[in-house]
Amino acid sequence: MEWKQNIIEDFKQLVSFDSISFHERNTADWLLARLKSMGFSVEEDQAGAYYGGDTGNIFAVLDGELEGDPVIFCAHMDVVEPGSGKKSVLEKDGTIHSAGDTVLGADDISGILEILYGVQLVIDSGKPHKKIELLFTIGEELYVKGSDVFDYSKVTAKQAYVLDLSGAVGDAARRAPSIISVRAEIRGKAAHAGFEPENGIHAIFAAANAVSRLCMGHVDEETTFNIGTIQGGTATNIVPDCCVLTGEIRSYDHGKALETVRMTERIFTEEAQKINATAEVTSQIHLIAYETSLESKSVTDFQKACEILGFSGELTGTFGGSDNNSFAKNGIEGLVLSNGMYNAHSTREYTTVDDLYKGAELIGQLILL
Known part of the structure; x- marks a missing residue:
C-alpha cells in the first residue's frame, strides 16, 4: 500500500532534520505544513520563549462528525545528543538504524509519524470519528519542558495517549515516577x-x-x-x-x-x-508520579484496540518520565504507548518498518473507538 512506503520516506526526511531540544524549528515547520494539509486547525504557542528556544509546542484539532469527548495524542519533536547530522539506514529485514555516529531519532520521530499516519488512515477510510486533538512538544528530553508550560485549557480531551516508550508496538505504561x-x-x-x-x-x-x-x-x-x-x-x-x-x-x-x-x-x-x-x-x-487506573477508559480502549488488531495489550510501568506526567498533573488520564523504538538515547538506537506500520494502525483504531 502506498501509505506504507510514504511513512518510510517521511521517516527518512524527519531523521535528516537537526532537532535538538529547543531547536526543533525544522521539524515544527514540516509538521505545521503537514497538519494543515490534513485539514487540522493548528497553532504554535510561545513555549520556546521560556527557554531561549526557536520553537513552540504545536497543538492541532480536527473536527469530527461524532459526539463525545475526543482523545489527545502526543509526541515530542526534540531528540537527544548526539543528534545533529543524523542519517537513517534501512536494512533488507526492515530494521532502520543510524549511520552509527548519532542517535537515530526514532525517539520520537516514530511517535510523530505513527500519530499522523494513524489519523490519515481514519480520514482515508471515510469512517465517522470524534474530534481529534494532537500535541507535539518541545524540550521533552529535558524533563518535559514544553508540555510543562503548555496551556491545557485548550484541551477538551479527557484521555491521552503519549507515544514515547521503548519496545514493540502493543505495550503501554500506566504509571511513571x-x-x-x-x-x-x-x-x-x-x-x-x-x-x-x-x-x-x-x-x-x-x-x-x-x-x-x-x-x-x-x-x-x-x-x-x-x-x-x-x-x-x-x-x-x-x-x-x-x-x-x-x-x-x-x-x-x-x-x-x-x-x-x-x-x-x-x-x-x-x-x-x-x-x-x-x-x-x-x-x-x-x-510528579502518576498511576492510571486499570478501569480507566484509556486503559480499556487501549486493550480493546489491541485485541482487535491482535497486539499484546500488555500494561507495565516505566521508570522514566514523559509528557504523560504533564497530562496527569493537569487531570487528563492516559497511557504511554510503545512506538517501536529500541536502544533509545544511544548510537545503537533503531526501529523497524513493521513497528511504524503497527503504530499507525493502533492510533487509527484508538480514534475509531
Missing part, C-alpha cells in the same frame, strides 16, 4: 594541608561521610537514589573548603520521593555540623 534532582553544597575552611591542616575544615570529608550514610540504588521497591557528581577542592596541598554534589531521586510514590529529599538534607546537615562546616541542600521537582 516522580523525578527530583538534589544539590548539596558543603562549606568548610581552607588551610595549608602540610603546615596547618588542623586549622582547616575539610568539606570533602563531611561530604564523604554523608554519602556513606545514604542508600544508593534502590531505597525500596518503588524508589531509587543516586549521587551522580562530586566536585570539590582546588589543590592537593589545600584543605578543601567546598564540595558540591548532585543527584537524582525517582519514586512511584511522590511522598516517598519528598521524604528522601528531607532525609538527604538532614544527613548532610548533621555531617557538616560535626566538623563545624555548613551544608545547603536544594532540590527541584521535575516530574
